[in-house]
Amino acid sequence: MDSIVVKGGGALSGQIPIAGAKNACLTLMPACLLSDQPLTLTNAPRLSDIRTMTELLRSLGAEVTSLQEGKVLAMSCHGAINTRAEYDIVRKMRASNLVLGPLLAREGHAQVSLPGGCAIGARPMDIHTDSLALMGAQIDLRDGYLHAKADGGKLKGAVIDFPFASVGATENIMMAATLAKDTTVINNAAREPEIVDLAECLRAMGAQIDGDGTSRIEIQGVDSLHGATHRVVTDRIELGTYMLAPAICGGEVELLGGRINLLAAFCEKLDAAGIDVTETESGLKVARRNGNIHAVNVTTEPFPGFPTDLQAQMMALLCTAEGTSVLEEKIFENRFMHAPELIRMGADIDVHGGMATVTGVKKLKGAPVMATDLRASVSLILAAMAAEGETKVSRVYHLDRGYEHVVAKLRGVGANIERIKDQ
Numbered sequence: 455m456d457s458i459v460v461k462g463g464g465a466l467s468g469q470i471p472i473a474g475a476k477n478a479c480l481t482l483m484p485a486c487l488l489s490d491q492p493l494t495l496t497n498a499p500r501l502s503d504i505r506t507m508t509e510l511l512r513s514l515g516a517e518v519t520s521l522q523e524g525k526v527l528a529m530s531c532h533g534a535i536n537t538r539a540e541y542d543i544v545r546k547m548r549a550s551n552l553v554l555g556p557l558l559a560r561e562g563h564a565q566v567s568l569p570g571g572c573a574i575g576a577r578p579m580d581i582h583t584d585s586l587a588l589m590g591a592q593i594d595l596r597d598g599y600l601h602a603k604a605d606g607g608k609l610k611g612a613v614i615d616f617p618f619a620s621v622g623a624t625e626n627i628m629m630a631a632t633l634a635k636d637t638t639v640i641n642n643a644a645r646e647p648e649i650v651d652l653a654e655c656l657r658a659m660g661a662q663i664d665g666d667g668t669s670r671i672e673i674q675g676v677d678s679l680h681g682a683t684h685r686v687v688t689d690r691i692e693l694g695t696y697m698l699a700p701a702i703c704g705g706e707v708e709l710l711g712g713r714i715n716l717l718a719a720f721c722e723k724l725d726a727a728g729i730d731v732t733e734t735e736s737g738l739k740v741a742r743r744n745g746n747i748h749a750v751n752v753t754t755e756p757f758p759g760f761p762t763d764l765q766a767q768m769m770a771l772l773c774t775a776e777g778t779s780v781l782e783e784k785i786f787e788n789r790f791m792h793a794p795e796l797i798r799m800g801a802d803i804d805v806h807g808g809m810a811t812v813t814g815v816k817k818l819k820g821a822p823v824m825a826t827d828l829r830a831s832v833s834l835i836l837a838a839m840a841a842e843g844e845t846k847v848s849r850v851y852h853l854d855r856g857y858e859h860v861v862a863k864l865r866g867v868g869a870n871i872e873r874i875k876d877q
C-alpha cells in the first residue's frame with residue numbers, strides 16, 4: 455500500500471486544473487446501457503472508481519474504450535446484455551447500483567448485488583426499490599442480490615414522492631423512466647449539478663426530461679434512445695477541496711474550470727470564514743482576505759445546501775480558525791472518521807452523534823495518520839499542508855478513488871508532498 459508524506463509549508467501560489475466530476479461520470483456511464491448506439495463521454499476523470507465502473511459495464515456486455523489517457527470513454531451496448539451485476543465488483547463501489555434502473559429499462563429484468571457495508575453509513579436502497587416497484591417492477595432480495603423484473607417486461611410511468619432527496623435514487627429512476635410507458639414524475643428529487651448533467655446527456659440521447667435541477671422532474675418515456683457525445687461537468691467536490699488549500703495554507707491559487715454556481719453555499723461559508731473567492735476568465739481565484747480564519751457553523755444538506763462531500767475538508771480549515779465552529783452532518787450517520795485523525799495532529803474536536811464542535815488551535819502538528827474514506831483522506835492532506843512538521847497519511851488508495859494526480863496538483867502550487875511505497 456502507498457502512503458503520502460506531507461511537510462507543512464508556507465503559502466501556495468499557482469493554478470490547479472479541475473477534472474470532470476467523478477459523481478457525474480459514475481451515473482453517465484451506465485446510461486450507455488439505455489441504447490444500442492454509442493455513447494461517448496469527454497472530460498472524464500482518471501480515477502479508480504471509473505475503472506471499477508468500466509469493469510462492471512464490460513461484465514454486462516458493454517464495450518468500453520478508454521481514449522486520450524482516459525479522458526474520453528467510448529461506450530457501446532449493441533450486443534447481448536448480461537443483466538447480473540456480480541458482488542465481487544459491486545462491493546468495491548456503491549455507485550454500481552446505478553446499473554439497476556438502466557438494466558430494467560433496457561431488458562425488463564436485472565440481478566444486482568447489494569453493495570454491502572460502507573464506512574460512512576448503512577446507505578440502504580429502499581428509495582430506489584420502492585420507486586421501481588411503483589413503476590411496476592417486482593423486486594426480491596435473495597442471496598444478497600436484488601432480483602428485479604418489470605411486469606410485462608416494460609416499466610410504466612408513475613408519480614413518485616421521495617421521502618429524501620436521494621441523489622442515486624433520482625439518477626436510477628430518471629434513467630429507468632426514459633424508456634418506460636407514459637410519464638414519470640419524481641417529487642422531492644435531488645437537485646445536484648450531477649443530476650442536471652445526466653439529464654442533459656439523456657436529452658442528447660433523445661430522452662424527454664423536464665425539471666432537472668428542481669425538486670420536481672418529469673420524464674416522458676420514449677421507445678428508444680440513440681447515441682450521443684457528452685462532456686462531463688466539472689467536479690465541484692474536487693473544486694471545493696482544492697479551494698481550501700490556499701484557505702488553509704495562505705497565498706493565492708486559481709482553480710481552472712471552477713465556477714461559483716457549482717458551490718454557492720460552500721462559497722458563502724468560505725466568505726464568512728474570511729476567504730475571498732473571485733471568478734476569473736478561466737476559473738476561480740481563492741485567497742485569504744487578511745490572514746485570519748474565522749470560525750463558522752456548517753450544516754450539510756442536499757444541494758443547494760452545503761455538500762456533505764466537503765464537510766471533512768471544511769473541518770480541516772476550521773481546526774485553526776479563531777473561535778469555535780459547529781459542524782452538523784445530516785446526510786450520513788458516520789461521517790466524522792477524520793476527526794480522531796485530526797485530533798492526533800493536535801486539533802480540538804468534540805464529536806457527539808451528528809455534531810462536531812471544533813475549537814481552533816494556533817497550529818496543527820504533523821503526525822502519522824490513517825485515511826478511512828475518500829473525503830476524510832484528503833482532509834488530512836489539507837491539514838498536513840499547514841501543520842508544523844511532517845505528516846504521513848497511510849491507506850491512500852482511498853484517495854485514488856476520487857482525486858486524480860493529487861500529489862502533482864498540490865506540488866504544482868508549492869506544497870511539500872510526495873507519495874511513497876510502504877515497506
Ligand code: EPZ
Nearest residue numbers: 477480549577578579580581582620621622623763785786
Ligand atoms: C451520492 O451518493 C454521492 N455518490 C455521494 O458521494 C454523496 O455523498 C451523496 O450522493 C450525497 O450527496 C455518487 O454520486 C456516486 P444519497 P448516494 O442516495 O446517491 C440515504 C463521494 O464522496 N438513502 O443521496 O448514495 C443514505 O443512506 C460520495 O463522492 C436511503 O436511506 O447518496 C444517505 O444517508 C460519498 N435510502 C442519504 O440518503 C436510499 O434508498 C443520502 O444518500 C438512498 C439513500
